[in-house]
Amino acid sequence: MRKLLEKLDRVDRRVIYVLMALSVFVPLVFRLDFPIPVGGGPSRDLFEYVDSLPPGSTVLISYDYDPSTMPELQPMAVALTQHLFTNGHRIIATALWPQGASLSQEVLSSVGDSLGRTQYSDWVNLGYTVGAGVSVLRMGSSMQAVYPQDRDGVPYDSIPMLRRVTVIRDLDMIVCLSAGDPGIHAWVMMAGDRYGVPVGGGCTAVSAPEFYPYLGTGQMIGLLGGLKGAADYETLVREGAVGCPPGTATPGMAAQSIAHLVIMGFIVLGNITYLSVGKGRKGASR
Amino acid sequence: MNWDLVGIWLGAVLTLMLYSFLYRDNPFYKFAEHLFVGMSAGYWLIYTIFNVLIPNFWNELTGAGDGTPDLLMVIPGIFGLFMLARLVPKIAGLSRLALSMIVGTGAGLGLISTLQTNCLSQVEGTIVPLSGVGTAGFLNNLILVAGVVCGLVYFFFSKAHKGAVGAAANIGITVLMIAFGASFGYTVMARISLLIGQAQFLIFDWLPTFSIIFGAGG
Numbered sequence: 001m002r003k004l005l006e007k008l009d010r011v012d013r014r015v016i017y018v019l020m021a022l023s024v025f026v027p028l029v030f031r032l033d034f035p036i037p038v039g040g041g042p043s044r045d046l047f048e049y050v051d052s053l054p055p056g057s058t059v060l061i062s063y064d065y066d067p068s069t070m071p072e073l074q075p076m077a078v079a080l081t082q083h084l085f086t087n088g089h090r091i092i093a094t095a096l097w098p099q100g101a102s103l104s105q106e107v108l109s110s111v112g113d114s115l116g117r118t119q120y121s122d123w124v125n126l127g128y129t130v131g132a133g134v135s136v137l138r139m140g141s142s143m144q145a146v147y148p149q150d151r152d153g154v155p156y157d158s159i160p161m162l163r164r165v166t167v168i169r170d171l172d173m174i175v176c177l178s179a180g181d182p183g184i185h186a187w188v189m190m191a192g193d194r195y196g197v198p199v200g201g202g203c204t205a206v207s208a209p210e211f212y213p214y215l216g217t218g219q220m221i222g223l224l225g226g227l228k229g230a231a232d233y234e235t236l237v238r239e240g241a242v243g244c245p246p247g248t249a250t251p252g253m254a255a256q257s258i259a260h261l262v263i264m265g266f267i268v269l270g271n272i273t274y275l276s277v278g279k280g281r282k283g284a285s286r
Numbered sequence: 287m288n289w290d291l292v293g294i295w296l297g298a299v300l301t302l303m304l305y306s307f308l309y310r311d312n313p314f315y316k317f318a319e320h321l322f323v324g325m326s327a328g329y330w331l332i333y334t335i336f337n338v339l340i341p342n343f344w345n346e347l348t349g350a351g352d353g354t355p356d357l358l359m360v361i362p363g364i365f366g367l368f369m370l371a372r373l374v375p376k377i378a379g380l381s382r383l384a385l386s387m388i389v390g391t392g393a394g395l396g397l398i399s400t401l402q403t404n405c406l407s408q409v410e411g412t413i414v415p416l417s418g419v420g421t422a423g424f425l426n427n428l429i430l431v432a433g434v435v436c437g438l439v440y441f442f443f444s445k446a447h448k449g450a451v452g453a454a455a456n457i458g459i460t461v462l463m464i465a466f467g468a469s470f471g472y473t474v475m476a477r478i479s480l481l482i483g484q485a486q487f488l489i490f491d492w493l494p495t496f497s498i499i500f501g502a503g504g
Contacts, residue, residue, distance in 0.1 A: 017308045024478070024485050071483020072476065098333055130338050134395060148351065189396075189403040205476035209469045216430075217411035219403065226472065227479040252482040259478045 002276070009273040016266060023262040024255045032254035034102035036235050039111030042215055046200045046222025047083070049173070055088035057172035058165055061091060062187060063100030063107075065179035069204050071176050074103065075230040075249035076202040080175060081111040083237045090161050091123040094147070094173070096135070098181040101127040101151055120159050127151030136190035139168040168195050173221075177202045184211055188219050202229060226251055298492040301484055308331055433461040 026032075038044055053059070061080065065073045083182045084091055093104040102149060108123045117123060126147040129135045135146050143165055144156040156162055174197050176187040190197040198221050205210060205226025214220040223235055230249035238246070303318035341351075343363060348356035365387060371380040412434045414427040439451060440458030447455040 003475055014309060020481075024481050025489070028482070028485055028489050069480075071486070072479045082363065098337055130342060132401070134391075137395065168392060183405075189399045193400065193403045205479060208472050209465070213408055213411065217407050219407055226475050228475065228480065248486060252479070252486065255477055255482050255485070256475065259481075260474070263478075272326040 005273045005277050008269060009277045019262055020259060023259045027258050028251065031251065032258075033251070034151060034254040034257055036231050036250060036253055038077075038232045038235050039269055041232075042212075042220075042223040042225070043229050044222075044236065046224060047217075047233060047236040049198065049200060049221045050080070050083055050087065050089075052088065053089060053172055054236050056090070058090045058161070058170070059084055059175065060092045060094060060171050061104070061172045062108045062174065062178075062183075063094060063104040064176055064183040065103070065204075066097055066099040067103070069126040070103070071248075071252070072204050072227050072230060073179060073202060073208045073248045074107065075227075076224050076233060077107045077177055078111060079233040079237050079247055079249075080177075080202070081107055081231065082115070083116040083233075084157070085111060085115045085117050085122065086237075090121075092162070092165065093123065093125040095128045096132050096186065097179070098128045101125065105151065108219075120154070121161055124159055124161060125151045126156075133186035133190050136168070137194070138188070140195050141167060143167060143170075166199055171197050173198045173200065175200045175202070178207070179204050180207060184214075184220075188214055202233075227256055291498065294491050294495055298488055368448065432457065437461050 003179075047245075050059075061077070063077065063149060081091065091108065093101075093108055095101040095104060105125050109119075111117075112119065112123055128148060129145075129146055131138075138146050143162075146157055149155050150159060156173075158284060168191055174187055174191050176199065176203060178184045184199075184203060187199050187201070191197045199219070200222045201211060201220055201227075202224035205228070207231075208223065208225030211220065211223055211225075215223055227249050230247070231253045234247040234250045251266045287322045298319070300318050303314040304322075306312055307315040343359060343366075346356045347359040347363065351503060365384040368384040370378040371377045414430060416424055416427055416431075420425060436454045436458035437457070439454040440447075440462065442451075442455075442482050
């Protein structure tokens with residue numbers, strides 16, 4: 001037993017990498033499907049708030065991320081867009097991150113086309129703006145001042161669905177999909193606390209813990225944290241809609257769960273070998 | 287030429303080159319790393335010029351957008367040039383003028399909002415009732431209040447952490463450790479999610495291209 005523990009203590013880190021890779025690739029290749037129970041929590045809160053909006057509401061989604069965090073945030077964007085369009089809402093897309101503007105175009109055009117929603121009537125992409133929180137603050141006095149034209153150069157005042165949206169208070173809800181700063185902090189601080197617009201969010205798992213205090217105080221109405229949050233939302237959207245195409249977050253959860261089990265196994269094993277072999281080594285050196 | 291196919295293959299080959307570092311450092315990894323750094327620098331330079339400088343500065347200054355030149359844009363233009371003065375040691379001090387304006391504006395705009403959002407609202411959030419909320423609510427609120435108070439006691443260094451203060455500080459550090467554990471768990475999830483994203487790309491986007499390329503003639 002002791003020899004086995006000593007071997008484990010000296011295990012090549014590449015063995016761990018191979019096992020981690022297998023724990024991710026095998027469930028994906030064999031398309032393992034794990035159930036994703038969605039309890040009462042920030043994911044459901046966001047879903048239910050969107051569900052409670054009256055048809056024809058205008059929701060701003062800010063795409064504050066870039067391709068490096070697409071695996072976590074893009075599935076949220078797709079599921080949220082499907083939900084909003086299915087419920088008959090209009091979407092205004094903005095971005096505080098430069099590449100967010102292209103990512104939003106990809107989501108809105110593909111989901112919009114599949115559900116028969118048209119640009120400028122049901123959705124518009126205003127693109128990227130500099131200034132982060134300062135720009136959000138300025139939207140409080142004039143949306144057009146921040147976005148004189150949309151991403152394709154069409155003037156703000158000639159876009160039909162924007163005629164009733166002159167300031168940020170005219171929005172029914174804001175959802176920020178954020179990979180860092182600028183992102184949720186700016187929207188909660190300026191749009192939520194200052195102008196009273198309900199703010200929801202989705203973020204990478206790394207940054208999720210820092211936004212939980214906003215949920216406790218009611219400064220945010222809901223939060224999707226990482227791939228699990230995205231899978232929760234996909235599950236909730238698919239529950240309520242027939243024939244809704246599956247997203248990419250839900251199939252990834254089986255790989256995620258197995259990878260977590262492998263990591264937990266290594267943590268337990270590492271502690272056991274450390275306590276037995278490591279202690280013996282310490283005693284021998286005395 | 288199918289450019290989508292080229293893009294998928296470039297992405298896949300570069301992904302494999304970067305992951306090869308897990309075996310050991312090698313020239314393929316180095317090539318992919320340097321390519322990424324160089325491409326990023328070039329991409330951001332061009333992106334900033336065309337998406338920030340031209341629409342927000344040049345078009346406003348020359349009136350290219352609405353036909354009305356805004357000569358006041360000369361002022362931020364000069365401040366922008368001051369930032370570049372850091373490259374010339376003799377006039378590097380000019381950059382401080384630009385920096386002071388950025389810091390001053392940021393502090394002025396953000397001070398009240400930050401205080402309201404991240405301090406006062408959070409304090410308000412910890413003032414919760416302990417009665418009339420049921421057993422679960424009572425326990426939840428008690429943990430919240432005790433955790434916050436004990437966590438703050440841990441960072442109170444003007445009194446030795448002994449006796450009751452020491453006990454509260456110990457509870458505080460335990461609460462902090464639980465928070466760090468939750469944060470670590472989320473970090474692990476995030477990193478695995480990125481690996482899953484790349485794995486999905488390799489399996490569902492890249493592997494099917496083999497049949498397109500090699501199966502076409504068969």
